[in-house]
């Protein structure tokens with residue numbers, strides 16, 4: 001039994017008759033610029049499922065609780081059922097994307113200190129940037145949950161930056177989403193993939209992520225496959 005609960009831009013959530021878990025299906029659909037640009041990237045779903053699974057497993061080993069349970073089929077993942085916090089946590093090591101634009105920085109400028117940002121997850125508002133005061137005022141998360149998300153995001157950054165470097169990738173920036181389980185624990189959810197991270201080749205700075213789609217650079221499918229090859233098959 002599999003009943004669709006929610007269809008997002010890149011994933012579908014199914015009820016599988018379990019109180020503790022649901023099924024996430026990773027789609028090939030791609031969107032950018034708040035869904036103004038739409039397309040499909042062949043094999044993106046299977047690649048992102050595998051990359052996310054590998055990175056979630058790696059992070060679990062480092063003591064970061066994640067929603068990952070197991071991979072099933074070609075593009076699905078059994079995941080813990082969580083109450084998702086409607087906040088996107090962005091971590092940045094190098095200026096790119098909206099930060100480069102907003103502060104007038106050249107893309108690729110290293111940041112002297114890691115930058116942490118919060119965005120309210122709401123497509124109709126274009127995911128506005130918010131701070132801890134907004135999150136508290138709107139009751140999207142408690143101060144303890146904000147602290148847990150921040151600590152975990154910085155730990156994920158430290159662990160993943162190191163891990164990816166070993167696979168020839170630079171972690172420029174990325175977005176995380178968190179949920180709360182039945183015991184009130186904050187758990188890392190959603191996905192970690194070339195859709196949600198900027199990965200640059202360590203030596204050449206070649207973009208190996210969704211920026212190839214956003215900026216019409218070509219070689220989109222090849223980039224996802226290259227990240228998959230480095231992180232999943234090696």
Ligand code: UDP
Pocket residue numbers: 033088090096097098099127173174175195196197198210
């Ligand atoms: N990001 C994401 N989902 C979003 C917005 C951003 O996964 O809705 C990721 C994006 O891939 C990048 C990081 O968060 O790795 C920072 O994105 P940025 O704020 O620069 O926005 P963008 O340039 O993607 O509009």
